[in-house]
Amino acid sequence: MLIWSEVSWIPNKHYSGIYGLMKLVLTKTLPANLERVIVLDTDITFATDIAELWAVFHKFKGQQVLGLVENQSDWYLGNLWKNHRPWPALGRGYNTGVILLLLDKLRKMKWEQMWRLTAERELMGMLSTSLADQDIFNAVIKQNPFLVYQLPCFWNVQLSDHTRSEQCYRDVSDLKLQKQLSELDEDDLCYEFRRERFTVHRTHLYFLHYEYEPVSDNTDVTLVAQLSMDRLQMLEAICKHWEGPISLALYLSDAEAQQFLRYAQGSEVLMSRHNVAYHIVYKEGQFYPVNLLRNVAMKHVGTPYMFLSDIDFLPMYGLYEYLRYHVWTKGHAPTNFAKWRTATTPYRVEWEADFEPYVVVRRDCPEYDRRFVGFGWNKVAHIMELDAQEYEFIVLPNAYMIHMPHAPSFDITKFRSNKQYRICLKTLKEEFQQDMSRRYGFAALKYLTAENNS
Structure with missing residues (x-):
């Protein structure tokens, strides 16, 4: 009731009543240590990752404290009908259905006093608000x-009466997606594979509380992996074996996300x-988007290095400390096991066809190629790209992981039983190699040669 009294004195004709004015007092109602927040109306539907909107905060300059769409x-x-008299606004004004608020700066600017004085002054002539908080925001x-x-x-994108939002449609990311899809041939037998790379997945970053304290010597490394509901049982074992930071992308339905929450x-x-980051990518489409998941987990690594692993591989005890205090170049790969068994110092190996080691790389390494979904070539293509960019593959002695047994995945079952699946994977491989040739020229010739000889 105390908070209500902060705005209950404002006459409001809008159907939202007193609730439509509550955005004005967020600097007071939200925790004092909360520096920024995205405020959304309940009728907002997102067609992309909200993290992209959060990133806009970094574009604020000077005294900018409010992010709003016109x-x-x-x-x-004031020209919708005769005698229409709106509250004062800058040009067309701003819509408060989506707001980015820098709370800490607003508090320092004495926001509460600012909007209150403005409202009191305007209400002397306007008598009430028509669009609740939006009128007062615009007057300020x-x-x-x-x-x-x-x-x-x-x-x-506002779909209310008298909207002119069609002028914005050419910029809507969802419509860009439709344009990309329209360029695909629906009669192509691999159409379903190709369209997967354009699928937009809802993503909930940092699903659980996360804390990370950077180490001062720039040697820290994050274990990166992805999983689905049927691999949850691996989480506790990995956490016991790896004490360092972990970034995980989980591919779940809405119901499974709640099951995971209860499990955790x-x-x-x-x-x-608290140094394990769980990022939920919600299910959409018919394939397991393995490389999208890897990219999500990689993108939110806060350490200088990443250990790109898979959820079925259990690190040896002490591997985190071993990797941290080893001297790194650009990459790491386990290979030539006969030599590894007796090696006492790191040694370099060369790329080979179908090479798919688990590597530690700097966090600015290339992303995984999203065209590869489900089973097949998702890691192979990434390692090939690393090699094309002249990463060196260094094998560490005294470091290993254990591949835990598990039932075949749904996607590998489809690969084994569906001839068209295998044909499409072969087609995607060939297209990837052609793209490599365009990007890296003569240096990429060895990949085609190796593939033909394998």
């Missing part, structure tokens, strides 16, 4: 335009670890 109707221009911005960072219109909350091992 209003997509003529409401604030009219007097203080430096407060606003204008977001691109596609972050808040019931595990003493998982709850005791």
Whole structure:
């Protein structure tokens, strides 16, 4: 009730009533240590990863503390009907269905006093608000335009009465996606494979609480892996074997995400670890997007190095410390096991066809190629790209992982039983190699030669 009293004195004609004014008091209602927040109306539907919107905070400059999209109707221009008299606004005004707020700076600017004085002044003539908080936000911005960072219109496509949002459609990422899909041939027998790389997956980053304290010597390494619901049983074992930071991408349905939450909350091992980042990629499409998952996990690594692993591989005890204190060049790969068994110092190996080691690389390494989904060539293509970019493969003695037995995945079963699946994988491999030739020229010739000889 105390918070309500902060805005209950404002007459509001909008159907939202007092609730439509609560955004004005977020600097007071949210925790004092919360520096920034994205505020969304409940009727907002996202067609992309909200992390992309969060990244816009980094574009704010100077005294910009509000990220808003321009209003997509003529409401604030006052020309919708005769005698229409809107609240003051800068041009077309701004829509508050999506707001980026820098709370810490707003508090320092005495935001509460700023909006309250503005509202009191305008209500002397306007008597009430028509669009709740939006009217007051716009009146404040009219007097203080430096407060606003204008977001691109596609972050808040407005479908209300009198909308002119069609002028923004060419920039909507979802419609860009439709254009890309329209360029694919639906009669192509591999159409379903090709369209998967354009699928937009909802993603929930840092699904559970995450903390990471960087080490000062720039040697830290994060274990990176991806998994689905049927591999959850590996998490506790990996956490016991690897004490360093971990970045995991989990491919789950909405219901499975809740099951995972209950599983994690019931595990003493998982709850005791705050340096494990769980990123949920929600299920969409018919293939397991293995390389998309790897890219999501890689993208949110905070250490200088990444150990690119798979969930079925259990690191030896002490591997984290061993990798941290070893001298790194650009990569690492286990190969030539006869030599490895007796080696006492690191040694270099050359790339070979179908080479797919588990490697430690710097976090700025190339992403995995999203055209490879399900089973086959998803790691092979990545290692080939590393080799093309002149990464060196260094084998470490006294370091190993154990491949834990498991039932065949659904995708490998499809690969084995479906001839068309195998044909499409071969086609995608050939197209990838052609792309490699275009990007790396003569240096990529060895990959075609090796493939033909294998």
